[in-house]
Amino acid sequence: MQTDQQARNPLEARFMRYVQVDTQSDPTSPSCPSTEKQKDLGAMLATELRDMGLSDAHLDDFGYVYATLPGNSGKKVPVICFCSHMDTSPDSPGAGVKPLIHRNYDGRDLMLPDDPAVVIRESAHPDLRAQHGNDIITASGLTLLGADNKAGIAAIMEALSFLVEHSELKHGTIRVLFTPDEEIGRGVDQVDMQKLAADFGYTIDGETLGSIEDETFSADGAVLKIAGVSSHPGFAKGKMENAMQILAEVLTTLPKDRLRPEVTESKEGFIHPVSIKGEVEQAEAHFILRDFDDTLLEAHGKLLRETVESVMRNYPASTHTLEIRPQYRNMKNVLDRFPHVVAYGEEAISRSGIEVKKRSIRGGTDGSRLSFMGLPCPNIFAGEHAFHSRQEWVSVQDMQKAAEVIVNLAQIWEERS
Template structure:
């Protein structure tokens, strides 16, 4: 019970839990269960006898209510996996104690520097203890900070039964970073009415809206033959793929859009002369915008194919997740109670949209309305990732206060 959020965070980040988008298994990497097994053990040590790890790597547990009146069951959720964008093997966390300003050079790779000019939120961290990686790996604050905060809040609630709250469920998922975090979650077993993902960034920020997201795969079949006899006959699938990518509008790309602007983003290309494959992610805050961008991409592909009459193309759209605000607007109390909890820990709530997704997107449409709460992390998916210990402590307090708000605002 005396362990701090920092103690837990440092223990979790050194466990390699990277997910793998090329794997069709769930979880996509068995090593994610290494952290899951540890969390199951720690939850049981806290006295949560129903804590268990399922075959898909999800961890479930229940903190019993401390009041007799019926209170809606709420859930706090975080994901164990780290992003495939940069290695998460052999993480060596570093702590800058009592940060006094200035750039932070990372010891494992001195060429990597967390610069104040590029990370202006550092200006708010004077006197804080800043945790970074050594620059050779991800830190893993996304989302092991959320896990550490939930575990620490759970220990707080269990240690003090005088804190009034209803039943609180804990859920740790796998494969969130590759868009599959909610695929194998059993909501009936979880038994919660409303949820909160601990997967946000700057303290005070409440995220109640995400992109809607689809994945598009374009499979190209060209006409391959010996290049010495190819004139007027060969149709090279690699060149077809290149023509499609070259015609993408430059102003509808991640690197040229911001705020509520969506994009078309090629994420993978592979192939040979006879066949090639392009993979895109399409993002927009509205369903209409999503479909417009898919139609634009299909039009580009069809136009290119007119120059290759003996080749064929298959265009496949796969739904990934949808904007959770559609669901959350039907349950305003979920965000209202969170806003009150944020005020109680001394912060000014700021509601914002995520230019991305979270488990909350899928969970909301599965029947668990689920906005996103800050963890204090910054520069996710990068070796320059950093987090303040003091901000993590505020996130812990937010979970505790939110549990109390739900009890207070439920009529007896």
């Protein structure tokens, strides 16, 4: 099994080029985009799109890339948008990505040279079993790879290039949208829907070959702030109410055998503390609440509130606030009203000779919010795996199939119109 850094085809070259641009988003930044460096990739993509012939391609002030491939059909075809996000997760290092191509994968452990402790094993990554003979791209061990979601970007760019070169393939108008800040839940905050002017869309941000996802979590965020009572610790008896310990009591009072990410799967939701900070007088925790069922999501919020209030009754001199805000909702609530959007996606996958794997996402995509903004938008595979980690990997052949599915979709929408 040979390892190299040299691309052998245009899609590989695109992907290798994109992942070397640091585009990590920053949840602590209030700006849009949250990091200016995301615009470095946006500018690169806009230039490549214009060079491809999409003359209106541009990067706006908020870090979004828009472009149009005009239709070549005599029919009135709905305008279709293909969308991927440019940012990478802040959960693992993202600067200085060195992509490596492991040619003709044969099932052996993938050793990442810059950190021998980072090993990608088939036993821990079952989807690798379907990759024997394929070419696997990883980072070098010190960073994430960025296949989430630069694999989707590369697939869209490859598909557009193919459609431009093969004008005999009939299609309607295609819009391209590349977004910043998806990884921090703000990927469509500043999308100009009038400029986009699309009827339906597909995010290319899924995992396993053949997967199409029409359902996501519904999501809320919660912020709990506790104001305790400070006192000199030597004279604190009967006076101090330590905000950090109150917060700790809230966390340990929440269910331990359910409603935690580490003990849930499939359609089970959770209440998940993602960050805490504090001192004796003040403590604060941020939570994410998730479920596929909006009624159950509401119940999770109620349980969190009741738990906090129950604990706080033991600390009469302390006060608290708990704010629960909606983040996004299950896109299935919208997509069920437009079943042909998902059906065309399934057909496009089948035309590529791939088994369709219809799934639900234990998470969200830009498509979750875009669906509720008037752009019904399921999610299609890009081939990315083990995202947000230094073990992230993608198959070249899966990215090629994703590009093929995009081309198929463009043709199917024209044929059905």
